[in-house]
Amino acid sequence: MNPKMTKEEYKKYVDKKSPNSPILKNTIKAFLGGGLICAIGQMFLNFYKSKGLGMENSFGLVSITLIFIGALLTGFNLYDKIGKHLGAGALVPITGFSNSIVSPAMEFKSEGFVLGVGAKMFVIAGPVLVYGITSSVIAGLIYYFIR
Amino acid sequence: MALKRLGTQSVKFDIPPSVYAEASIVGKKEGEGPLRGYFDKIESDPYLGQSTWEKAESELMLRTVNEALKKGSLSPHQIDFIFAGDLLNQSIGSNYGLRDMEIPFFGVFGACSTMAETLSLGAMLIDGGFAEKVICTTSSHFCSAEKQFRYPLEYSGQRPPTAQWTVTGCGAVILSKEGIAPYITHVTVGKIKDLGIKDATNMGAAMAPAFVETITSHFKDTNRDPSYYDLILSGDLGSVGKSIAIDLLKQEGYDISSNYDDCGCMIFDNKTQDTHAGGSGCGCSASVLCAYVIPKMRLGELKRVLFIATGALMSPTSTQQGESIPSIAHAVALET
Incomplete structure (x- = not known):
């Protein structure tokens, strides 16, 4: 092996040799796809409000509906195919959160309902929950004191 | 010795x-x-x-x-x-x-x-x-x-x-011990190589230096050069690792571009099958060797093949701990 090439030089060379992800195409698809999912959410919001459920109840129901749709599409082996094209557009909305919990639950069912489904369900979403809840507590405390 | x-x-x-x-x-x-x-x-x-x-x-x-x-x-x-x-x-x-x-x-x-x-x-x-x-x-x-x-x-x-x-x-x-061709005539055992690649989604780049190290040692140890073989076959460097391997070997003074292929590039059609840089896994080089290479040797279409399977020796734990990917390649010379 060529002793002249250091690790740094090799890393630079590999970066040059390796094809990059098509960032522009991916960004456009993520923008449109994520927007579409949000528009679907808005559609449900308008629907629930029109049924006289009130603003607060309708917000909750929209989240529940989207989580259900995300879980259902995951169960039908479809959400990963959507995510392949939409990228962050499918990952960031609440449907993506649903997918990140349902997919390991399905995958690790073979290890049983306790150590498989129960324990592994949060392998992907766990960090989001931990740091999401922690930062909202910190933000809440700050808000409480500076109010 | x-x-x-x-x-x-x-x-x-x-x-x-x-x-x-x-x-x-x-x-x-x-x-x-x-x-x-x-x-x-x-x-x-x-x-x-x-x-x-x-x-x-x-x-x-x-x-x-x-x-x-x-x-x-x-x-x-x-x-x-x-x-x-x-x-x-x-x-x-x-x-x-x-x-x-x-x-x-x-x-x-x-x-x-x-x-x-x-x-x-x-x-x-x-x-x-x-x-x-x-x-x-x-x-x-x-x-x-x-x-x-x-x-x-x-x-x-x-x-x-x-x-x-x-x-x-x-x-x-x-x-x-006894039987029909092809025969295993030489083996070159690889050493662990690590050039600091940490990206587990770019294993071809991590493994290419190990391939280069083993193949150059094989040529030096056996006094052979690339033209001795009808086919030089790497395990699963994929399309990225394959082009890196050709490049690095050129720097070593060996041109393998005319008789070299990679099992990871052969098993899938990356364009139509959406397999990105190609196939990998133990079963990739194993199935290509058993399905394609050995039967071609039995038919006489290939006479001398150098089979070099490459491996990335990391685990999910080492990747999470930020370690780079040590790699290895072993060469087996098959001849009729």
């Missing part, structure tokens, strides 16, 4: 062991690829009738070994040893697949280099006079590998263009 040692890290066999029989079984996607007509069997059910991915991989190995025995008209008690390995933790693909075989068993781990590693060990055992017939086999399964190394199958992640697709496949070779 030991009598059969050659140069720094190679072995030359006095009585080259024969590749007595071989078999390959792959999954549906591999069976739709460019080599579709060459495999012994294509399994359309990814579970192979089992209840988990791990059991499916074990079943795949068992079926492949039985197919090789059938093709060689042999029964398990005629086999002295079996060398087997796979990618799963503690090699459970092999351990459970072969537990009812009643053949003395060596479990081997060399990641995707395992096929060349088992062939090396099996050939040395035979030439050393410790065995008459040895089975060498390795498997990988896309679903069990994804589960262990990456994300759940239904998770909606994106793969970068450098990522490779783990092959669902298994190859089994029966080596024999």
Whole structure:
């Protein structure tokens, strides 16, 4: 092996040799796809409000509906195919959160309902929950004191 | 120096062991690829009738070994040893697949280099006079590998263009003290190489230096050069690693561009099958070797082949701890 090439030089060379992800195409698809999912959410919001459920109840129901749709599409082996094209557009909305919990639950069912489904369900979403809840507590405390 | 040692890290066999029989079984996607007509069997059910991915991989190995025995008209008690390995933790693909075989068993781990590693060990055992017939086999399964190394199958992640697709496949070779061509004439055992690549989605780049190190040592130890071989075949560097390997070898003064290919690039059509940089996994080089290369040698279309399987020796834990990826490559010279 060529002793002249250091690790740094090799890393630079590999970066040059390796094809990059098509960032522009991916960004456009993520923008449109994520927007579409949000528009679907808005559609449900308008629907629930029109049924006289009130603003607060309708917000909750929209989240529940989207989580259900995300879980259902995951169960039908479809959400990963959507995510392949939409990228962050499918990952960031609440449907993506649903997918990140349902997919390991399905995958690790073979290890049983306790150590498989129960324990592994949060392998992907766990960090989001931990740091999401922690930062909202910190933000809440700050808000409480500076109010 | 030991009598059969050659140069720094190679072995030359006095009585080259024969590749007595071989078999390959792959999954549906591999069976739709460019080599579709060459495999012994294509399994359309990814579970192979089992209840988990791990059991499916074990079943795949068992079926492949039985197919090789059938093709060689042999029964398990005629086999002295079996060398087997796979990618799963503690090699459970092999351990459970072969537990009812009643053949003395060596479990081997060399990641995707395992096929060349088992062939090396099996050939040395035979030439050393410790065995008459040895089975060498390795498997990988896309679903069990994804589960262990990456994300759940239904998770909606994106793969970068450098990522490779783990092959669902298994190859089994029966080596024999006496028998028909091709024969294993030389083995060059690789050293662990690490040039600091940390990206587990760019394994070709991590493994290419190991390939280059082993092949240059092989040429120096045996006094051969690339033109000696009809085909130089790397395990699964994929399209990125393949072009890096050609580049790096040019710097070493060897031009392999005319007679070199990569199993990971051969097994899938990356454009139509959406496999990004190509195939990977122990079963990739094993199934390509058993389905395509050895039969072509039996037909006389290939006479001298240098098979170099490459492996990335990391684990999900080492990746999470920010470690770089140590790699290895073992070379096996097959000649008729």
